[in-house]
């Protein structure tokens with residue numbers, strides 16, 4: 001990598017990027033009750049196709065893992081067909097598209113999934129969740145998955161990745177971050193198992209590694225990425241020692257020779273201007289390309305790209321992409337960024353979704 005500008009091409013595995021500005025995965029709840037993305041989803045992503053890479057909103061791999069209302073899935077033929085249209089539109093506009101695969105685990109309500117939520121252990125997160133009738137309900141105590149249940153989850157990730165690739169996706173990202181099922185297994189605050197799926201860092205990362213093995217086989221390792229969030233307290237998450245858990249996990253992921261490791265630094269205790277030290281440690285033991293996220297702007301992005309240890313292939317921008325479909329150009333030409341309206345983040349239609357204009 002000779003040029004470290006955000007606006008130069010690069011690649012992650014088999015996916016070539018025309019620049020290093022990556023759109024973050026962002027749930028926007030613009031799907032129907034069957035988990036089929038609405039037609040405006042294609043418009044939204046196409047408007048943002050100048051990103052070097054778009055990572056889709058989290059897409060549920062099965063009904064059991066579809067814990068939020070009106071989020072899309074990719075376990076039915078109708079869902080797959082809708083994603084095929086979205087991806088074709090993005091490709092037509094010159095963009096690249098990775099589908100983020102999610103199982104929500106305990107962050108769910110039985111009215112949506114049709115069963116009691118599942119997790120690593122029967123530990124209920126604090127707070128409330130929106131049920132199928134859009135009312136807010138307390139979280140239900142999850143059922144700790146047994147061996148058969150774990151096998152079914154791994155299988156669901158594999159089938160969903162095969163569908164994503166068939167729909168034309170350039171790759172898939174395993175959502176191992178932000179308190180969803182693989183993360184519930186990874187971190188000590190939500191996994192108190194004493195069998196082979198808990199206890200040590202090796203036990204706690206086993207579900208993520210099994211999923212990674214299955215997804216790499218179905219999608220190709222050079223088209224598979226993994227997202228982790230070592231510090232993010234979102235969804236009631238905690239870990240006794242993120243340094244040990246996540247360094248160990250990154251090292252175990254190295255053997256798959258994945259397209260990338262995506263590190264969400266949200267909640268990092270020490271707000272550094274460049275990459276966190278743990279991010280650099282994870283990059284070193286992972287040995288492959290890294291996508292880096294949370295709170296980055298053009299200046300911090302420059303510091304991240306210059307950090308040889310972190311091996312950053314792309315800087316991932318979330319909220320800035322919501323209100324600035326032409327974010328790449330705005331960063332490049334130093335055009336002021338529009339502010340996004342949080343009231344329209346989750347659910348609704350075109351308002352606050354496809355109606356943010358490009359700069360004149």
Ligand SMILES: Cc1cc2nc3c(=O)[nH]c(=O)nc-3n(C[C@H](O)[C@H](O)[C@H](O)COP(=O)(O)O)c2cc1C
Nearest residue numbers: 024025026027057058264294295296317318319345
């Ligand atoms: C509306 C919204 C939805 C999000 N949905 C997801 C998601 O589906 N998957 C995920 O991994 N992260 C999700 N995130 C987190 C973002 O990917 C990103 O980590 C966060 O916005 C911080 O990056 P930023 O400072 O550039 O916005 C979401 C964030 C927002 C604001």
